Amino acid sequence: MFAKPIPGRTTAAVEGDAVVLLIGMRINHFWAVHQWLPVFLAMPRMLRELAKDKQRGLLGHVLLTASPRTYYVVQYWESKEKLYAYAHAPDMFHRRAWAILNGKERKGKLRQHVGLWHETYVVPEGSYESIYADMPPFGLAAATGVLPIESRGRRAADRLAHRSGARAGAK
Incomplete structure (x- = not known):
């Protein structure tokens, strides 16, 4: 199930702002498998839940x-509001996993065995661009679709200047 490369140069079909979440973990003590393995396995479960x-x-x-x-994990989201909504939804696994992790942290059981981090970026339209050469859809293009490079401009400056139809009329 390997994606085939698209010949030539392409760009991502994203319109509007891009919302990017980087989220990860660091194993601080390999021997504490019982502490870090549940954290490691939580992300694939959340990704499956979101895919459904x-x-x-x-x-x-x-x-x-x-x-x-x-x-x-590098995640691409429709909006920061949908990202926040998922993070706080009582019926979603993230909320339960976070409650368990915070409970262990408060009791000192998780402390120093595994590190967690995330960074969220809302990148305004006109502040990002992309190019993929002889690549299957990847990253932002896999999340939003692929366009021929000519549709957004051959140069990075041209792609950065692109405005979606909804925004172009709002000027």
């Missing part, structure tokens, strides 16, 4: 490894 309900707003994601200790 596209209305929640997750457009796509990329799983990455920074080192044998550090794992993270």
